[in-house]
Amino acid sequence: MRLPEPVLTTHVNEPFSYTLENYLKWGGYAAMKKALAMTPGQIIDEVKASGLRGRGGAGFPTGMKWSFVPKDIPKPKYLCVNADESEPGTFKDHVLMERNPHLLFEGCVIACRSIGAKTAYIYIRGEFYHVQKQMEAELQKAYAAGYLGRNICGTGEDCDIHIHRGAGAYEAGEESALLESLEGKRAQPRLRPPFPAVVGLYGSPTIINNVETICNVPPIIERGAAWFQGIGPEKNQGPKLFCVSGHVKRPGVFETSMDVTLRELIYDFCGGIRDGHELKAIIPGGSSTNVLTPASLDAQASFDGLVKAGSMLGSAAMMVMDETTDMVWLAENLTHFYKHESCGKCTPCREGSDWMHKILQKILRGEGAMKDLDLLLSIANNIGGKTLCPFGDAEIAPVVSTLQHFRAEYEHYIREGRSLVPRADWMPRTLVPAHAH
């Protein structure tokens, strides 16, 4: 069934939707009270039964992840909320934290209870400081009202939430790099196994979940796993936030279920492509996912539907390009991102991103050769699947998929020394070498 009305973003458009008073007025913290009367095992079973899959990118079943935390270890356990939200095109957690922070806090308490943690750290990207300040003020109110801290609502349960500010590093969103960063080090991933659920923050069992994942927990507890199961296609259930940006009329965050198609998202939710232009390409799940062409418009925007279409749902960040977009420039733009953000720990990713970027710049300058295209693919082939973390697979997606679908544009650059696509008014005049002429 299609989601009849928003669940996570019901009130986000109302003034002061972020305050504790309003959250309570709209029935907030009821799920937490219910969960505190359940056993940890019951909570995990409910989340498992709901079929909730992680919203951070990989779509891993949340209940199953929680059940990996060993129960008989005397060490403290931790929950880390991944609020790094740095995948290009993604801005859904931003909305949730800015307009509905108590939903996240409530979810944290429930998740902490289920895994036996007393402390949750929300690792928020440094750029969201305007959101963080407001969240901290609300956090204090929740403490003062007894919804957090010692002996929550008289149940004897304790739970502390701290917000930890990152400092501008995409890689800090990778779960083990997030833990390193939280420990005051460079955000570089750890070797696995051991997995964080067993050896995580400070060597203790740790669960890392995306903001939206945790925000789905209170509604599941409140309305039950069966309700959640009933929304959207099988194995892709529940409310889902989609971020749409680029050349659409009304970009934004839209909450629906995963039976929605790319076409509906672009044409119904966003009002279509900007006037006088037509659709050329879609990145369906953030810059780390393969570019699709309009031929895939009817693909279902779900974890499984987009894999079938040759891409991924990722963080549900759709970037839409119209016919004025130069796809070689697009690959260069995103490769610059990956070159800049590579943590440098493994050679294929660190060097490969720089090589690919140099080759793309050379092509953009009109100095490319046909053999550069094979070289690009060969470099990509030596990165994909050969790196310490999935960043390596991510960085080749824009290059490989634009070469697959838009090879003619690359070849035109190489043969004619210039773009097949006339320079659009939104393109810089000087900063992109190829368009200088």
Next chain:
Amino acid sequence: MSFHPQMPYGTPAWHKSERKLPDEGPAFEFTAEQKAKFDEIVTRYPADRRRSALLPALYLVQEQQGHITGNAIAYVAGLIGCSRADVEDVVSYYVMFFTQPVGKYVLGVCRTLGCALNGAGRVTEELCRHLHIAPNETDATGTFTVMEMECLGACDRGPVIMVNNEHWHECQRPEDVPQLLEGLRERGLAALSGCHLKKE
């Protein structure tokens, strides 16, 4: 004696390190206010995990003196109880720590795809043209630094500019760059749009 074959050490090609340590700068110590904030932050982490307070401590340094100097790094290392190299390692990794003096307003323009499709590259170009600087430079009056940032997480409202690492400005059109600079000069941070979801 060495059995190692002779290597071309000493040629310029082997000296490509871009490692630059920040200047030592003046003597550094937290003010009483910053120290109190630091002491509160440390309590959020287990007592034997003071290093978790490293990123927050560096933000406090930056709040106090604008950028991070060698002396500040040594001071923070002492507070945390780690080596100076540990702190340098972290400072050089994260883009939001400045190791050079910056202007009064640091304009971090998002350059990634979502914003670029809406003219972010033109915004940077116009900013630089009006301020007579290149990206990552500070203008002659020391008022503005223009930096290019990667996706800031508000792509539906691009081009986005983050100001001084904490203030937010959205939907900046290239043709309105003069107004933005003028507004910041005259009205300060009040000239910024803030976050679009602010309904209050």
